[in-house]
Amino acid sequence: TRHLHSRRYSAALLTLAAGQQADRKTSWFWHLQGEVLTNLGRYQDALVSFDRALEIAPGHIETLVFQAVCDVHLQRYPQALERCDRALELAPYHTQAWLFRGVALQRLGQYTDAYRSYDAALRSPRPVRSHPLRQLAQQSITYCRNLSRTCRRWLSQAS
Secondary structure, rough: OHHHHHHHHHHHHHHOOOOOOOHHHHHHHHHHHHHHHOOOOOHHHHHHHHHHHHOOOOOOOHHHHHHHHHHHOOHHHHHHHHHHHHHHHHHOOOHHHHHHHHHHOOOOOOHHHHHHHHHHHHHHEEEEEEOOHHHHHHHHHHHHHHHHHHHHHHHHHOO
């Protein structure tokens, strides 16, 4: 985790590879490896690691959300949405699940629902603390609002 937090992802991957065989039986090991692979941009490999983590701990919400992030990067938006919905069934106030649910919906062109998801992320009892995520949510809400207004205006002009 030290390498991961200091953004030395290749070193983190090497450390995991050199780890004990017993570690490979824990969901933590597979989740951590998936997180490192995600940060290296190896999304398909990360999904394999996250799948193994979920085999051991099926209800691990952070793993589901990381899978959704990988799906978004792989442009598999329906799968990302499904994973976020599953995470939100387990933890209805999970900020990142709402945030990435909004991203998936936005990419699917479902702007009103995306707006609602971004709004839920911002209103979560545990709001987005990291500045980049909060900024992303705010920008996405503004984008969805503007797009909704434009669509309504076009529809009213067309009738």
